[in-house]
Amino acid sequence: MAFNPSVVSPWLSQWYDTSVDFWHLYRADLILAAVVVLIALRVYFHITDSVEPPHVLPKLHEKEGDEKPVLTEKTEDAKTVKSEGPRRIRGEIPKRKTSGTQSQKRQIKIMVFYSSLTGGTDKLVKDYVVSLAASVDSVPRGAHVSFAKPEALDLAELDLDEYFISPPKYDKEDGTATELLYLFLLPSYNIDSINDTFLEHLKETHHDFRIDTAPLSSIQGYSVFGFGDKEHWPTEEEGFCFQAKELDRWMAKLTGRKRAYPLGMCDTKRDAQERLREWTTGLIDVLGQVSQHGSLGEGVVGSGDAVESDDEDDVDEDDGEVILDDSTQTRPAKATLTGSLDDMEDLGRVLQNAKEDGPSKPAAPLAIDFTTTSKKKTPVSTVKEMVPKGSPTFNSLTKQGYSIVGSHSGVKICRWTKSALRGRGSCYKYSFYGINSHQCMESTPSLSCSNKCVFCWRHGTNPVGTTWRWVVDPPDLIFNGIKENHYKKIKMMRGVPGVRSERFAEAMRIRHCALSLVGEPIFYPHINEFLEMLHGEQISSFLVCNAQHPDQLAALKHVTQLYVSIDASNKESLRKIDRPLHRDFWERFQRCLDILREKRFRQRTVFRLTLVKGFNIDDEVTGYADLVERSLPCFVEVKGVTYCGTSTSSSAGLSMANVPFYEEVCEFVTALDRELNRRGLEYGIAAEHAHSCCILLGSNRFKINDKWRTLIDYKRFFELLEEKGPDGDFSPEDYMGEETPEWATWGNGGFDPRDQRVDRKGRPLET
Template sequence: MSNFINSLLYGFTNILSVGPEQPIEGQAEQEGCSGSNGEGCCKNRESTATAEQSATRAKSGCCQEESAGDACCSSSSVALDGITATTISATKREDGCCQSTTGKSSCACESASNEPVIIENLKIIFSTLTGTAKTMAKEMQDKIEANDRVTVHNVKVMDVTEYDNDNLLQETAICVFILSTYNVEGPLDWFSNWLHDLRYDFRVDRDALKKLRYAVCGLGDSAYGDEFNVAANNIDKWLGRLGATRIYPLGECDKNADQKGQFDVWSNGFVSELEDKHSLEFSPTNFAFQSDDEDDQESAGEEEGGQPDINIDENGSGDEMVDLEDMGNMASKIKAAKAKRAEEEEDFEISKAKAKRLIGTDVGNKPKTAPQAREMVSPMILKNLTKQGYKVIGSHSGVKICRWTKSALRGRGFCYKHAFYGIQSHLCMETTPSLACANKCVFCWRHHTNPVGTTWRWKVDDPQFILDGAMENHYKMIKQLKGVPGVKAERFQEAFTIRHCALSLVGEPIFYPHINEFVTKLHENNISSFLVTNAQFPDKIAEMVPVTQLYVSVDAATKDSLKKIDRPLFRDFWERFLNCLEQLSLKGQRTVYRMTLVKGHNTAEIDGYVELIRRGKPSFIEVKGVTYCGYSGASDLTMANVPFHVEVIDFCRQLVAKLDGDYEISAEHAHSCSLLIAHKDFKINGEWYTHIDYPKFFELVKSGKSFTSLDYMAKTPDWALHGHEAAGFDPNETRHYRKNRKTVVPPTIPDMTTTA
């Protein structure tokens, strides 16, 4: 027995002493699938490839010759509405391997890639008076059974009146509810009332339905007004509040329109979602959006728009941008951040007294070596950006879901770009190919957690690699929102076709050495480009290829105030700034001054702004009140520096009055405290044309011929115009108010030039 124990101990000791297991010959080729974020295409193969192999891979976009049977594709294209778009999420499975539009895997990373998803039980529960819901339930059953990518062992269609409500508490089958809503007593009432009581009974656990996975589709008539699909909406919401996992957004089919067509779109989307086994996993997503129930705001500190609580960590870094109305619950965290910042400043002052190494030598007085290109994103920067919701791509790029994208998916309105230029936020991707910046603005949303620099000294990633990674991560974040209450199924599907790209996330996008190639690839995929620069790289602006709209941040009108607000790193920042404006006037395309008003800093410089506008001759001027992002130790801004919308209007009127009649206030978006001043070239026969004809723009770009900003303009809708009662909020959207906030009346505000 002792010999047996000794042999076991000897074997165990050998296991511990051996380093990482070495792959068997040929195994690295089979298991080496890794992409921009550790998944996807094969990594580190080029070092061993011959010139002929490299050429083959470059043409095919794959890591290995197709004959080898292990070809992981770098990108793929699918046709959407007649437009080709590089759509990673449509061509890659969640496990990172590529998949063609035909459903056949082109990557051998997983041997079982073609196996169908297996579902034990699926119940289609309908409620009907006239038989429509029952007919559609049968059609859905046929679709599921005919899908060869999904194997369901037991599909059962049943009337809600036949279903024992108490069984729902132990239900493990996937349940699809197809529910007709009428304003008369009907078969759905008993189930609806039972679920309502269950939801609001304090004795029932909040995760009572944690075993349930579900989707709801409502059939109703919009002629009923506020009662349209109200039962389906409530049931979808209550199920989520009781811990059930929503696997597909709520469907709302209108009898007053093409109800059958709407149901077909919803049911096809649901069946497609079943093909992804990860979509069927239980998820706690619903608990993060408690505040979506306007009638039951249990958590006073939750954000409007269904975003999680804001947390400021020990370094003063926030998870999300803080809305103005949510600052009350931040007081204790802000105070802690201030104390921490004071300690950091004291440590910094002490560190400055430490001895420095000799000039011309490296550490240890060795001869100084030439600097090597390094990763822009250090582990600490990566941690901070990831905590704030960024998905970092490669070594210097990032992508993030905008809160307006979440709002648009739920039919609660779009951002100011919708009112000004006709962009729908759920079709927009916010990204940047350079997280680094040459300024440290006092109103930086990210509290300066991103790197800074005046010259590019980092490694450089390929433009196609960045675009693929940005789109893939964007689609993954969109997919995570399917369980959010209120997400509209049709918009959820539309969001998987990116139409616009806002290159304004953080940092300085124009700083990226291959920005022209990146923008060109966007246009090749029929994605519009909205590029924002901080006006410190005039040569880059001069070399810039045509973009859909080119922005320059004009945050101050004098040298002293610009230094105080933007805190630029360049010593000749003012000369660079003026040169950028002059280069802007020569572009011959849609150009925009983005002006952020900070009370007490830059609101009393109207004459200076007039001179800058005459220098750059922009097509448009966006004027927006600063958004207070909470204390981080990076600036001394407070809520007193945030202007009201009426103050922004007053500033714009004073500015326009001094521009010799060349500009007028054209549009506004009161929700963003933002106005658009447009050149009169965009006012034709008394009507504004600030919107963009995007198909026309792509046609002009691909023609290779020169064109101007007036060649692709479109009419501005009445609701977006300044002075309209809608104040820039699309009337087709549903305005969402937090509890007790609907009747807030803005106060009368004194002159904007007053110092805070």
């Protein structure tokens, strides 16, 4: 129902009609006026709100030492009113943010890492750490800051993962936080050493997608000092301190550019002490800054500022680079590239130009890098020799009695060979397998190893590495070289008192080759060809590997007997005693065990257990039984470690206290035998050689009519090789030898009754 004003009042009706007519006549003007009023009000309120009342306006004060006034703010009712003026930026060192007195306690620990091949750097570093500790005491420091005693760490003795994937923790129970500063004193070597392994470890860590690219960014900083030799490498371009420079570059990446002080370098024959003193003086200044402010600073050299470290962003490894090279190339101007290829279209243009030039014209060098936009070219590295003549490694090994063959092989007369020539006993291989020690040649085609075992006889002087990156000598050069040098050493025994003429004559015919001298024989790329040369001259092969190269083990052809060193029953023990270089050492170890199981019906497989008291004996019988059950080897040799009495062994935690008595080895073997029988595995104690502290467990496959037959029929082995070839399908039982001699079986000592045991002075002993 519509509203009717006339019903209410005539006057109201008249007003209503007038209002409606007025609205229809002036409604556009009214709406425009309302909009103008609203805009005016909006402008008014905006102007009045931007002007603060006089009682809260900021006052201008001049601070002492400032050239211009600085805005300060007055507070009201405990509320701070922020100034709208421009913010003044002052160049100050940022202060460490702390909360509470307890969290302010800090301890700075300096860790000095070094490497030493001949021992010279080792002595220098230990003296340096003592003087550094005295210098640190005088460093000005902030409140609640202390310095821990500097620590010297030999890279060859470390588990690199514990220090260079994530820093170790040294925080105290009272809440004192420990901040680490890494220092490096690194000599550069032109031969393979722990330096190469260390630098490769840093590179792998940086490129490992599972690890943060800067995992060491939590340390306070690092600095590197390199020792070089300008007599042989006059300039940096020619190699002066090249490994120290490489270390400095990788540490910058891993720490997020926390270079505490620039790289220091010296010539060891001229200015080593002076340059080291200068470098240390600069470090002391940095330590004062770190102790007071908790950081290296910002925007200064060594702070990690991006401008200072720009080269470390650009210079990277050219992983994934494809290189097509021709040294005799000539190229027209239209196809010349002045830089790297920044677009795939550039690649198409180059290939099209090459096609137009025709096949008769050689192609230009083309480097295509799909992983980096670096404009810098990677220098071509030359392949070096593993053990160059005249190098410290060469001199050290030759001093120990080795003859170096080629650039990476060696041969040496075993002490048992000398003993057998004089009728003073042969090694355990004679008792167990019938090898005449005086007809055995001990050699290796690879002096490099991927482990740094605590019981290594080579004092840590042989090269180490995880991949083959050296010159590869042909197998015939190695084979002829080791034979020639072995015979030379045998001839040197001609005038030694006590040498038996008949055995000397027999020694001039090599019958056996123990590839177990030093290093990792299976590491040699042409190991199968080398083995064929041995077998071609009716020389048996006893090859020992360290269970770290499963691919090479799987590709290995027939050998007379295949050993795998099993130095621990679990991952942590293996890490401590073998100190492997591979990160995935345990996975590699287990793969080798599986491969050995597959080969057990085609090869004579042997577990070689070296017992080291305090490392791998206590409570590990069950673990070793698990490994035997996994691989089911033909034999298990258990031998007590032989202590070589070197400083290297001592620093690795090995001493005479770690050498087990023969009775302890016997107890371990009997316990292992019981555990294997409890599991239903058919093994038994077959033979012993007490003089070598060695005992042999054998599979019942080699026990015929209750008699052990651990000897080898070498003549039959070579006949099978000739009939079926190196990949032929024949089993260890096919060349099983005669019964094990009674004197070699368990409980009879294992000493050949034809020989005479003597003491250290050559006096006869009762057997």
